Amino acid sequence: MDDDVRPVGRVTLDAEMERAGAWPKDSPWLREAFAALPRERFAPDRLWRWDGWAYVPVDLLGDPDGWLAELYAGPHSPAVTQLCGGLPSSSLSAPSVVADMLDSLRLEPGHRVWDVGTGQGWTAALAAWRADPGLVATTEVDERLAEFARGRLVAAGLDVEVLVGSGTVGGPPGGGPVDRLHATYAVEAVPWSWVEAVRPGGRIVYPWGRLGYVALTVADDGAAAHGWVHGLAQFMGDRTGPAQASTGRPAYAAVRGDAEPEARRVLDRDAAALKDWHLRFALRVAVPDAVLLTEQSEGGPVSLVHDGNRSWAEIGPAPDGRPVLWQGGPRRLGDELLTAWAQWEELGRPDLYDYGITVTPDAQWAWQGDPQDGPRWPIEFGLVSPRAG
Incomplete structure (x- = not known):
């Protein structure tokens, strides 16, 4: 070009x-x-x-x-x-x-930065532009990507150390604490090694599972990290973790197959509300393994839900225009979402920025409103999404 x-x-x-x-x-x-x-x-x-x-x-x-x-x-x-x-x-x-x-x-000049998930090297490059030379290191599990990024970083005249390995299960380059950790792939549960890698008062910014990203601050005693949700995005998942349910209609079709609904009921709420990203995020918090896809049909919006296993639900208009829930499989996934929806309304319909996460060595949980006294939802360590690259 x-x-x-x-x-x-x-x-x-x-x-x-x-x-x-x-x-x-x-x-x-x-x-x-x-x-x-x-x-x-x-x-x-x-x-x-x-x-x-x-x-x-x-x-x-x-x-x-x-x-x-x-x-x-x-x-x-x-x-x-x-x-x-x-x-x-x-x-x-x-x-x-x-x-x-x-x-x-x-990020400020003088900060030591660990960029986890190099990819093509662009975010490491931007961090290095802000930090002083030699203070940014990046880890990439894919050797081909690491080599590509290394070449581009050198061509840009940046002093960035590129290492091949898993940032999820490994420690920071050089072994010492860093001031900032920036992850470019999604994890559902934060590896405790990330918290240990960051000095007290330092920051960890990472994509949270299938939806959203979070900024944590490590506590002064290093025994925990807390922080708020900062935005919405979807990222590739951690390659070293177990597979997470895929998104999109083909994934829904694979779970449902040709199964007929086992339960049906008319709803007393507007199904179009499921297009609201604040509600969708609240559902993501309360039912973390539920994959939600919204499409537009001739009769109105249709929401397809599955758990990546055998349970599914569909919310859409019946011929008379009323919203109806159909569901099947060993769990009533649609009922779980409706319960979470009602809870969100009882909480005053908080927006996604009113949620946060706390990480300790033994447990992690999401909270709403207040990290100490607000409602909590446990984060299961097994729900770590797979990184494809």
């Missing part, structure tokens, strides 16, 4: 981030770092685009305009950089999410 063409994507993204209010006001350095380390410097020559049926390659050499459009699709759009079994296994995360998570990290 002609070097004169690439700045078009950068300028367009900068303007779109401005219009969307996505440049963090408390971290003006991020806008400068994005300009100094543009996204394409860390993108492979082949990206992947969803065509409605499957992911198809978009090559820089064969389709430079398409490649650029995929890379700079917008502030809220990731660029898929790797597939495994036909599904995304690595990506350059959405620019708005990258900026917001690094803003949540409260």
